[in-house]
Amino acid sequence: xxxxxxxxxxxxxxxxxxxxxxxxxxxxxxxxxxxxxxxxxxxxxxxxxxxxxxxxxxxxxxxxxxxxxxxxxxxxxxxxxxxxxxxxxxxxxxxxxxxxxxxxxxxxxxxxxxxxxxxxxxxxxxxxxxxxxxxxxxxxxxxxxxxxxxxxxxxxxxxxxxxxxxxxxxxxxxxxxxxxxxxxxxxxxxxxxxxxxxxxxxxxxxxxxxxxxxxxxxxxxxxxxxxxxxxxxxxxxxxxxxxxxxxxxxxxxxxxxxxxxxxxxxxxxxxxxxxxxxxxxxxxxxxxxxxxxxxxxxxxxxxxxxxxxxxxxxxxxxxxxxxxxxxxxxx
Amino acid sequence: xxxxxxxxxxxxxxxxxxxxxxxxxxxxxxxxxxxxxxxxxxxxxxxxxxxxxxxxxxxxxxxxxxxxxxxxxxxxxxxxxxxxxxxxxxxxxxxxxxxxxxxxxxxxxxxxxxxxxxxxxxxxxxxxxxxxxxxxxxxxxxxxxxxxxxxxxxxxxxxxxxxxxxxxxxxxxxxxxxxxxxxxxxxxxxxxxxxxxxxxxxxxxxxxxxxxxxxxxxxxxxxxxxxxxxxxxxxxxxxxxxxxxxxxxxxxx
Numbered sequence: 001x002x003x004x005x006x007x008x009x010x011x012x013x014x015x016x017x018x019x020x021x022x023x024x025x026x027x028x029x030x031x032x033x034x035x036x037x038x039x040x041x042x043x044x045x046x047x048x049x050x051x052x053x054x055x056x057x058x059x060x061x062x063x064x065x066x067x068x069x070x071x072x073x074x075x076x077x078x079x080x081x082x083x084x085x086x087x088x089x090x091x092x093x094x095x096x097x098x099x100x101x102x103x104x105x106x107x108x109x110x111x112x113x114x115x116x117x118x119x120x121x122x123x124x125x126x127x128x129x130x131x132x133x134x135x136x137x138x139x140x141x142x143x144x145x146x147x148x149x150x151x152x153x154x155x156x157x158x159x160x161x162x163x164x165x166x167x168x169x170x171x172x173x174x175x176x177x178x179x180x181x182x183x184x185x186x187x188x189x190x191x192x193x194x195x196x197x198x199x200x201x202x203x204x205x206x207x208x209x210x211x212x213x214x215x216x217x218x219x220x221x222x223x224x225x226x227x228x229x230x231x232x233x234x235x236x237x238x239x240x241x242x243x244x245x246x247x248x249x250x251x252x253x254x255x256x257x258x259x260x261x262x263x264x265x266x267x268x269x270x271x272x273x274x275x276x277x278x279x280x281x282x283x284x285x286x287x288x289x290x291x292x293x294x295x296x297x298x299x300x301x302x303x304x305x306x307x308x309x310x311x312x313x314x315x316x317x318x319x320x321x322x323x324x325x326x327x328x329x330x331x
Numbered sequence: 332x333x334x335x336x337x338x339x340x341x342x343x344x345x346x347x348x349x350x351x352x353x354x355x356x357x358x359x360x361x362x363x364x365x366x367x368x369x370x371x372x373x374x375x376x377x378x379x380x381x382x383x384x385x386x387x388x389x390x391x392x393x394x395x396x397x398x399x400x401x402x403x404x405x406x407x408x409x410x411x412x413x414x415x416x417x418x419x420x421x422x423x424x425x426x427x428x429x430x431x432x433x434x435x436x437x438x439x440x441x442x443x444x445x446x447x448x449x450x451x452x453x454x455x456x457x458x459x460x461x462x463x464x465x466x467x468x469x470x471x472x473x474x475x476x477x478x479x480x481x482x483x484x485x486x487x488x489x490x491x492x493x494x495x496x497x498x499x500x501x502x503x504x505x506x507x508x509x510x511x512x513x514x515x516x517x518x519x520x521x522x523x524x525x526x527x528x529x530x531x532x533x534x535x536x537x538x539x540x541x542x543x544x545x546x547x548x549x550x551x552x553x554x555x556x557x558x559x560x561x562x563x564x565x566x567x568x569x570x571x572x573x574x575x576x577x578x579x580x581x582x583x584x
Contacts, residue, residue: 181446181447181449182446184449184450184451185445185446185447185448185449185450186437186443186445186448186450186453186456187443187444187445187446188446188450189430189433189434189437189443189450190434190437190443192426193423193426193434196423196424196425196426197421197422197423197424199385199421200417200421200422200423200492201434201438202404202405202406202409203383203385203405203406203409203414203415203417203421204409204414204434204435204438204492204493204495204496205406205409205410205435205438205439205496206406206438206443207404207406207407208406211443211444214444
């Protein structure tokens with residue numbers, strides 16, 4: 001594959017350069033808000049990238065993917081509260097517990113198809129959500145404040161915004177690269193084949209279940225790491241992190257950015273979270289000459305604009321934003 | 332008789348009150364092209380489904396190379412060398428023709444827990460896949476996305492994929508369904524070549540093709556075998572003429 005100078009590659013290159021430049025810009029302008037916002041974008045972009053492996057490439061519509069954000073976050077929070085603040089312990093635990101949970105959910109849900117699959121993944125996520133709500137020792141409904149960031153024996157200081165930002169960006173890039181390798185490997189051909197026609201896959205001799213389950217576990221493990229990052233970012237973890245609406249957000253990012261595309265989920269995360277920040281401001285500014293103070297309240301309904309935008313992308317750009325850039329309509 | 336490759340013994344399948352397979356017993360020796368004919372609803376596709384492992388029979392046995400495969404899964408039977416094509420085209424429509432066949436090769440080239448190398452650049456997958464495409468006459472179409480191929484090309488690709496699994500036996504479910512005369516003629520030619528090296532169980536409505544190709548023919552009506560023998564015997568069989576061949580005139584399919 002040669003990196004041609006297509007519009008899509010240019011946009012992706014510019015996007016990555018801009019992401020790399022955010023802390024520099026923030027340092028020059030003394031604007032820490034942008035670093036905070038884009039750290040979040042990157043972490044959720046990583047979560048969406050992991051979801052894309054099973055949703056975009058594998059055709060498995062998991063409606064409970066945010067549960068791994070919660071599991072990863074609680075792994076950090078609970079271990080921190082119990083005195084184990086080393087990231088060398090917390091992060092592997094976050095990944096491992098997420099992987100084990102994915103193994104359990106996948107082993108049961110992947111035997112079903114379509115709506116049943118969606119409902120089972122959703123049910124498991126909600127199960128953990130209510131488990132979190134009942135966790136009195138760890139803040140229950142109100143969540144758990146994480147006083148101390150994950151410690152990396154002095155190698156990294158996660159309390160330093162810039163260091164943490166670049167760590168997240170590096171992990172995102174590694175994730176995108178690994179998944180790009182994965183989906184083009186023999187393993188990737190199997191999960192894509194199973195998305196396309198599972199019956200035929202079995203007829204030509206593939207025991208597809210074990211491959212799809214493996215993909216499901218890999219996606220969960222990566223999202224668990226994203227959860228550990230998110231908890232470090234906000235210094236807080238609560239059941240709300242794994243509410244089903246958060247799983248919905250991740251699906252929106254993947255679909256909006258472009259399913260089965262390497263950078264699509266990141267583009268989707270940038271687009272969705274930027275719109276979340278920008279739309280209220282835009283509505284307020286553009287409506288205030290006409291409506292005065294009422295414009296502030298109108299801005300609260302920014303989702304009325306976001307909804308139709310999303311609808312347009314789904315209806316007219318089946319490959320999401322990435323598909324528009326590539327000028328290809330995926331069937 | 333040569334070694335039996337496939338032995339079916341009293342295979343029975345019911346769907347509610349309908350008996351789709353009524354104690355079917357059949358033996359296909361190595362190297363034979365055995366055709367199964369019968370009116371619509373005779374249970375031909377149900378029989379193939381049971382042989383391939385997609386439908387579990389209610390009774391009876393299936394032996395392949397002397398081994399009881401009645402309880403084996405679809406993918407295990409494929410690994411043993413029993414390959415099927417589908418009556419209704421069942422392909423990976425969003426992949427190229429070559430990718431389709433390469434997947435079939437990959438299925439029989441060890442496990443696929445290989446996460447790093449680009450599968451589309453593996454010579455050991457691409458070369459046999461190209462060879463299978465060439466055998467069915469699709470060599471020039473390897474880079475075309477399958478949804479853009481014609482119906483006839485889909486049928487040929489179906490065969491190429493079955494071939495790419497290096498099978499010992501092919502189960503072909505109406506490979507000529509919906510084909511024009513030219514395409515049918517080409518398919519007959521392809522099947523005649525395949526017949527040299529492979530044992531084939533063929534379900535087909537195209538009588539001209541069946542009588543041209545088959546070594547033996549079994550006639551299935553309402554899930555029951557009413558006759559089985561060489562083409563001349565079947566053509567001369569009064570019961571068959573009445574039950575099936577005669578019905579060609581007033582079809583009510």
